[in-house]
Amino acid sequence: MKKSIKLLTLSTVVILATSVSLCAVDLTKAYDMPDASKMIEKDLLKEPTKFTLPKSCKLDDLESIARGKFFFHNLNGKKAKGKAPKGVKKFVEKNGKKKPKQFGNCVACHNIEGAKGGGNIGPDLSNYKKLFLDTKARDAQFIYQKIADARIDNPNTHMTINLTTKLFSESEICDLTAYVMSEKK
């Protein structure tokens, strides 16, 4: 008696498992499957991350400041006007295809010296050196972290996350930091 119950349970499990797997096969054929790699990419950027200003950052370097300025005022390599500064490529190879490099488009949210139609979602970064650095209200580490991952200082920030997402490399965040800190006309 006990043996037959066991057998019955076993066969039910087998039948159920088979029908479930058959359904699964049918579903993949019937529907467009979402792009799993995109979903994983989205899930991977969740954690706010602390970063330290790298020693290799050259905050007074004019070429670094020029790169930061270019990133700040442009959306991407296709839309960017004028020659890219030394060390910046307008187009990058991705999966064997040439694609416009994404820049910061920081002007979409921030006003700053020379901004064309600077946005006001973020604070005005004009006269930053005099207002925030000379007064020691901010330092390079603060700015680097803000640009790299603003969620560390402000969990509810509306600012884009740039290093955790790998939108920019460490040295490019250095360039942006150098530009924000620089004295501008």
Ligand code: HEC
């Ligand atoms: C979508 C809008 C948005 C974009 C794009 C954006 N920011 Fe911000 N940013 C903000 C907001 C909002 C704040 C204030 C809240 C905070 O500090 O997190 C801020 C704060 C900052 C601060 C701190 C100012 C201070 O001293 O308190 C800096 C520096 C800064 N952003 C630089 C940048 C740079 C550089 C870029 C481009 C790579 C950029 N932002 C792109 C919205 C934006």
